[in-house]
Amino acid sequence: MTLSVQFLTMISMTAGGFYLGMILDTYRRLSIHWKSSPFMKYFMEIIFWLTQTMVLYYVLFRVNSGELRFYVFLACLLGFSMYQGLAANVYKAFLEHMIRVVTAMYRFCKRTVQVLVITPVLSLVRFTITIAAFILHVLITLLHWLFKIIYIPCFWFFRLVFRMLPSSFQVNLHKVAGFYSKIENTCRKRIKELLSKRR
Incomplete structure (x- = not known):
C-alpha cells in the first residue's frame, strides 16, 4: 500500500471506531426493549456485531481493497477511545433528546390518527x-x-x-x-x- 492509502486507511478506521462507539451506545440504549427475552437478547447481539463487522470491513474494502493490518485495529481502537473520552456524554444526551422527540411525535401521530380516523370510523359504524x-x-x-x-x-x-x-x-x-x-x-x-x- 502507498502512504496515501495507508493514511486514508488510518483515518477511515479511526472514524470507524468513533462510529462504532456511537452505534454501540445507541444499541445499548435500545436493547432495554428486548432484554426480557434471552433468545431475542442473544439474537440481536449476534446480528448487531455481524452487521457492524460488515460495515467496517466494507469501509476498509473501499479504502485499501480489504487488506487487514495490525494498525487497522489500533486505529479502530483509537477512534473508539476518542469517542468514549470526548463525545460519549454529549452523544448520550443527544440520543436521549432524540428518543424523547421521536416518542412525542409517535404519540402525537397515534393520537391524531385516533381522533381523526379511528374514532370517526367507529362512531360511523x-x-x-x-x-x-x-x-x-x-x-x-x-x-x-x-x-x-x-x-x-x-x-x-x-x-x-x-x-x-x-x-x-x-x-x-x-x-x-x-x-x-x-x-x-x-x-x-x-x-x-x-x-x-x-x-
Whole structure:
C-alpha cells in the first residue's frame, strides 16, 4: 500500500471506531426493549456485531481493497477511545433528546390518527348499526301488525265458513287433519330414529 492509502486507511478506521462507539451506545440504549427475552437478547447481539463487522470491513474494502493490518485495529481502537473520552456524554444526551422527540411525535401521530380516523370510523359504524337495528325493528313491528291485520279477519272468516259447513263435512275435515297430523308425527319420529342411529 502507498502512504496515501495507508493514511486514508488510518483515518477511515479511526472514524470507524468513533462510529462504532456511537452505534454501540445507541444499541445499548435500545436493547432495554428486548432484554426480557434471552433468545431475542442473544439474537440481536449476534446480528448487531455481524452487521457492524460488515460495515467496517466494507469501509476498509473501499479504502485499501480489504487488506487487514495490525494498525487497522489500533486505529479502530483509537477512534473508539476518542469517542468514549470526548463525545460519549454529549452523544448520550443527544440520543436521549432524540428518543424523547421521536416518542412525542409517535404519540402525537397515534393520537391524531385516533381522533381523526379511528374514532370517526367507529362512531360511523356504531351509528350505522344503530340505524340498521332501528329500521329492522320498525320493519318487524310493521310486519307483525300487517300479519295481525290480515290473519285475524281471515281466521274469523274461515272459522265462520267452517261453522256454516255441514256437520258431516266438518267431521271429514277433522279426520283429514288428524290423518295428516299422524303422518307428520310419524315422519318426525322416523327422522329422529335415523339421526340417533347415525350417532
